[in-house]
Amino acid sequence: MIWQKQPQSTTAQSAIESPKGELKPRYDVIVVGGGANGLTCAAFAARAGKSVLLLEATESLGGACQTLALASGQKISRAAHLIRHLDARTVRKLGLARKGFRFETQSLPTIALGEDGSRLCFSNSLTATGGSIVEVNERDAERYVVLYRKIEKIARAIGRDSNRRARDYTDKRATARLWPEYPKGLSRASQKLFQELAVSSIGHYLEREFETPLLRGALAFDAVMGRSLSPYWPGTALNWPASLSGRMKGGQGAIGLPSDGMGALPLALAKAMLRHGGTFRTERKVTRLIAEAGRIKAVELASGATIEAGQVVCAFGGADTLLQELLVARHQTPGLFMPPVMPKGTTAKLNLELDGLPASVTARARYIIAPSLEAIEQAFVPSKYGRFSSEPVMEVVFTGVHKGDAEEEKDAQPARQAASIIVQFAPYDLEGGWESQRDRFIARCAATLDRYLPGLAARIVGGELLTPADLEEKLGIMGGLWHFHRPVIQSQAEFDRDHGRGIRSREVEGLYLCGGDRHPGAGVRGTSGRLAAEALLKDAGKIGRK
Numbered sequence: 150m151i152w153q154k155q156p157q158s159t160t161a162q163s164a165i166e167s168p169k170g171e172l173k174p175r176y177d178v179i180v181v182g183g184g185a186n187g188l189t190c191a192a193f194a195a196r197a198g199k200s201v202l203l204l205e206a207t208e209s210l211g212g213a214c215q216t217l218a219l220a221s222g223q224k225i226s227r228a229a230h231l232i233r234h235l236d237a238r239t240v241r242k243l244g245l246a247r248k249g250f251r252f253e254t255q256s257l258p259t260i261a262l263g264e265d266g267s268r269l270c271f272s273n274s275l276t277a278t279g280g281s282i283v284e285v286n287e288r289d290a291e292r293y294v295v296l297y298r299k300i301e302k303i304a305r306a307i308g309r310d311s312n313r314r315a316r317d318y319t320d321k322r323a324t325a326r327l328w329p330e331y332p333k334g335l336s337r338a339s340q341k342l343f344q345e346l347a348v349s350s351i352g353h354y355l356e357r358e359f360e361t362p363l364l365r366g367a368l369a370f371d372a373v374m375g376r377s378l379s380p381y382w383p384g385t386a387l388n389w390p391a392s393l394s395g396r397m398k399g400g401q402g403a404i405g406l407p408s409d410g411m412g413a414l415p416l417a418l419a420k421a422m423l424r425h426g427g428t429f430r431t432e433r434k435v436t437r438l439i440a441e442a443g444r445i446k447a448v449e450l451a452s453g454a455t456i457e458a459g460q461v462v463c464a465f466g467g468a469d470t471l472l473q474e475l476l477v478a479r480h481q482t483p484g485l486f487m488p489p490v491m492p493k494g495t496t497a498k499l500n501l502e503l504d505g506l507p508a509s510v511t512a513r514a515r516y517i518i519a520p521s522l523e524a525i526e527q528a529f530v531p532s533k534y535g536r537f538s539s540e541p542v543m544e545v546v547f548t549g550v551h552k553g554d555a556e557e558e559k560d561a562q563p564a565r566q567a568a569s570i571i572v573q574f575a576p577y578d579l580e581g582g583w584e585s586q587r588d589r590f591i592a593r594c595a596a597t598l599d600r601y602l603p604g605l606a607a608r609i610v611g612g613e614l615l616t617p618a619d620l621e622e623k624l625g626i627m628g629g630l631w632h633f634h635r636p637v638i639q640s641q642a643e644f645d646r647d648h649g650r651g652i653r654s655r656e657v658e659g660l661y662l663c664g665g666d667r668h669p670g671a672g673v674r675g676t677s678g679r680l681a682a683e684a685l686l687k688d689a690g691k692i693g694r695k
Contacts, residue, residue, distance in 0.1 A: 165210065165419045168428050172456060176202040178685065179448055179458040181435045184212030184625075186663045187464030188418035189239050189678030190685075195427030196243070197686050202456065203422065203429035204448070207625040210419055210431065212465075214673060215624065216412030219502040220611055224410050225548050225567040228498050228615065228624055231257065231515065232405040234395035234672040235414075236312065239679050243421040250417035253406045256399030257546075260514045261367035262601040269363055270514075273400040286361045296358060300390045301401055302339050303346070306332030308394035308401075312676055346387045352380035352522050362521035370519040370542060374573055375631035375671060377495045379529045380522055395672070404515060406546070414673070438463075438475045438660070445659040459659065460685045464678060466664040467627040476656055493577035494617035494629030495532045499543075499570040499594055501612040506547060506566050507604030516545040518601050528574045535580035537590055541597055544571040568605070570594070577617035577629050587614055632671040652677070652684045661685055 180191040183205030195201040209215060217227040232252075240246070259271040270281040275294055283290035310332040331340045346354070351372040355365040369380040372388035379385075393402030407413050419429065437449035438461065447457040463471060510516075519525050519542040528538040546569045572594055579586060591614060599606040617629025654660035663681035 165416055167431050168423070172202065172428075172430070173200070175457040175459075176200045177459045177689070178202070178462065179204065179456060179460075180462045180464055181448065181468070182212075182463065182465030182625075182664065183207075183210040183415070183429065183431070184464060184665070185214055185414060185418070185673050185675045186665065186678035186681070187462070188415055188422060189236070189243075189675040190462050190464055190661075190663055190682045191427050191429070191678075192243050192418050192421040192425070193239075193679060193682035194685065195422050195425035197682075198425075199686075199689070201422065201427035202458075203427065204433040204435055204450070205429065205431045205625075206434035207623070208431055210429065211412055211415035212624055213620075213626060213631075214411040214414050216410030217500055217613065219500070219565075219567060219613075221502060221565045223502060223565045223567045225500050225569050226407075226411040227500065227613075228620060228626075229411050229673055230406075230546050230548070230569040230571070232395075232397075232407060232411075232414075232673055233392070233402070234308075234674045234676075235397070235405070236675040236679055237396070238312070239675045243418065245414070245417040245421065248417040248420040249409075250413050251408045252397075253408045254399075254513070255397045255403055255405045257404040257406050258512070258514045259367070259404070259517060260512065261363055261517045262520070263363040264520045264600075267363060269361075269367060271367070273403055282361070282364060285363070286359075289359045289361045289364055292358060293364070299339065299342055301393065303332070303335065303343055304390040304393035305396075305401060306334050306339070307391055308396055309333065311394065343387075343390075346390065348383060349386040350379075350381045350383055351385040351389060352526070354386040355522065362523075366519040366521040366524060366542075367517055369522055369525055370517050370544070370573075373525065373529070374544065374571065375496050377492050377532065377574075380525050391671070406513075406548070410548070411673070418675075435471070438471050438657075440475055440657050440660075443658055445657050460661065460689065461659065462661045462663060462681050462685065464663050464681070465625070465627070466630065466666045468662050468664055472654065472656065472660070472662070492628070492630065494620065494626070494631055495574050495576050496617060496620075496629070496631040497572040497575035497590070498615040498620070499568075499572055499591070499612065500615075501568040501570065502610050503566040503568055503605070503608040504610050505608055507602060507608055509602045509604055510547060513547070516602070518543050518545065518597060525573075532574040532576045535576050535578055537575050537579065537593070539593055541575070541594055542573045543594070543597070544573075545569070545598070545602070566608075568598075570598075571631075575616060577621075579616070583616045583618060587616075590614070632665070652681050653688075659688070 177199040178194045178201045180187045180203040183203055187203060191201050191203040213228040215227040217225050256273045261269040271278050275297060279290045279294045282293055331343055351369045355368055359365055368389060371392040372385045373380055397403045397405050434451040435448045436451050439447040439449060445461045447455045448461060449455045525542050528540060528542045531538050548567050548569050595606045620626040620629040652661055654662060661681045661684060663677035
């Protein structure tokens with residue numbers, strides 16, 4: 150097996166060392182969870198003058214945003230590797246660029262690879278994208294340009310709405326609503342399209358709109374990537390504009406590739422928090438929340454130690470479990486509050502070290518291997534029964550970095566490259582277990598990669614595979630679930646109805662929740678963390694007032 154050419158020698162690159170010294174017995178704000186949302190909330194709270202302590206259960210900050218150093222020293226994003234929805238206010242107000250967070254590009258094109266060697270290139274230029282499609286199907290190119298302009302309007306509205314301030318719903322009619330409000334600013338025509346997408350599957354919708362299998366597959370891939378969903382699941386069509394709702398310098402729906410890997414983001418956020426007097430500790434798991442007279446009082450660590458706080462923020466997916474335990478202890482009623490049942494993840498991450506790029510890699514881009522709707526569905530079906538597909542669908546990004554040597558800069562590419570690959574529909578609970586099937590899974594992935602990018606398999610010299618179970622164990626991602634929420638009509642309605650609850654706990658005063666499962670969108674955002682900080686700072690100003 151090619152994978153065994155060299156020993157698998159990889160090391161995780163920690164973002165920043167934990168500060169030394171004893172912890173205080175009490176802090177104004179304790180943030181539980183050191184991912185993008187937790188760090189964002191902690192940085193804003195510290196910036197406002199609060200004494201802040203952030204506690205992370207694993208050995209490194211960042212959650213899914215970490216940088217991996219391969220055996221040769223090559224850097225690669227260990228889990229998440231692209232940015233599409235990062236909260237612009239967070240970047241600007243915390244000055245993350247001055248703290249080292251920069252983009253290698255904010256307009257990374259997407260290249261969809263076909264089984265017959267055909268390619269479609271999606272860029273920020275609608276004209277250029279249409280020109281790529283017209284080479285395959287003129288009718289589809291015309292239809293895509295017209296439809297994309299309509300989808301883009303909905304994407305912009307979703308993007309604006311998802312960044313709104315936290316709202317509390319007290320009206321019973323609002324809390325009983327099952328259908329979400331339309332994003333603000335939509336025309337009647339756009340509202341009608343939004344409603345259609347909200348109940349349609351991306352598969353059936355694309356089959357009706359386009360003829361080209363590769364175009365259908367490329368658009369459907371983003372609607373199911375990171376989720377345990379078939380492209381024919383009702384409501385997945387709404388994921389198309391949702392995936393385009395982010396905006397960067399490159400434009401609406403632009404894709405950013407961060408310099409030095411995704412670990413640069415938590416590093417910059419940690420610097421912002423420390424600069425304003427906040428502090429953090431890693432390998433500190435919070436096992437219990439403590440409340441008194443209906444208000445949060447302290448957190449208890451796995452070691453048994455307790456730390457008091459005026460306000461507590463749970464910034465990790467699945468925090469409802471801690472809240473349930475708190476309510477049961479308070480009311481002695483086990484069935485009082487039941488947390489939502491979250492599915493297990495079906496997304497794996499494959500990080501490969503290469504001794505160079507094959508000739509088939511023609512551009513710095515995001516490559517998609519999902520040649521048709523049928524290919525996505527055929528990859529999905531085995532995952533329902535605890536198996537992985539012999540033809541996986543995946544997203545590939547090549548992230549080789551020059552070392553800066555003058556002689557090396559003369560070369561077309563560095564001696565070593567890295568391929569960052571998200572493999573879809575790899576079940577958490579694999580039939581027979583992952584330990585005995587890792588090599589077989591890697592072999593399937595390598596064979597598929599070599600079909601669409603000829604010559605790549607021969608370049609592999611080592612790397613790391615993170616299964617959904619590994620994502621949970623090593624990075625603290627609950628259930629290995631890549632995207633906590635499904636941004637389809639059900640979760641959009643829940644978010645719109647319970648946005649106040651999504652940030653402020655209705656059951657315990659002074660408790661806030663801002664993990665990835667508290668936002669209807671997907672991807673690295675930091676939005677929930679910023680909203681939680683705004684809410685707790687507003688509430689802190691009311692303490693003591695009549």
